[in-house]
Amino acid sequence: xxxxxxxxxxxxxxxxxxxxxxxxxxxxxxxxxxxxxxxxxxxxxxxxxxxxxxxxxxxxxxxxxxxxxxxxxxxxxxxxxxxxxxxxxxxxxxxxxxxxxxxxxxxxx
Numbered sequence: 001x002x003x004x005x006x007x008x009x010x011x012x013x014x015x016x017x018x019x020x021x022x023x024x025x026x027x028x029x030x031x032x033x034x035x036x037x038x039x040x041x042x043x044x045x046x047x048x049x050x051x052x053x054x055x056x057x058x059x060x061x062x063x064x065x066x067x068x069x070x071x072x073x074x075x076x077x078x079x080x081x082x083x084x085x086x087x088x089x090x091x092x093x094x095x096x097x098x099x100x101x102x103x104x105x106x107x108x109x
Contacts, residue, residue, distance in 0.1 A: 009031060009035065010032070010035065010037050010039070010040065012028075012031075013028040013029075013031040013032050013035075013037075013040070014028075014032075014040065014043055015028075016028030016031075017029065017032075017043050017044070017046075017047045018047075022054075022055050025047060025055065025059070026054075026055055026058045026059065026062075028047075029044060029047055029048070029058065029059045029062035029063075030058070030062050030065075032044055032062065032066060033062040033063070033065035033066040033069065034065075036066060036069035036070060036073060037066075038070055038075055038078045040066070041066070041078060041081055041082060044059070044062065044063050044066060044082075045063060045082065045085050047059045048060045048062070048063045048086075049089060052092065052094075060086065060090070060095075060098060063082050063085075063086060064082075064086070064098075064101065064102075066082060067079045067082035067083055067105065068105075070082070071105070079105070080106060083102040083103075083105050083106045084102070084106070086098055086099070086102045087099050087102045087103060087106075090102075
């Protein structure tokens, strides 16, 4: 569904973001990023704020892709919300690159 950027799949992705299976949650985040659904921002950020590890990395990546697509669509306020959240919540030294990418994106919008 996401490969085609099918916006009708948003409800399925929203449900899948809270699935018990980590891989299903990761695919849901990727799907939301591909369809660039701004209504998913809060759900995406919540999913990305999981424990450090593979899922956090993948969900954060999906948030960054969503932010980029929203900015490209002229939805700079929505995009900034994502970047600002990632700046505030990615405090571990291993996540410094995320803070820097978010800062760069915010300064260029």
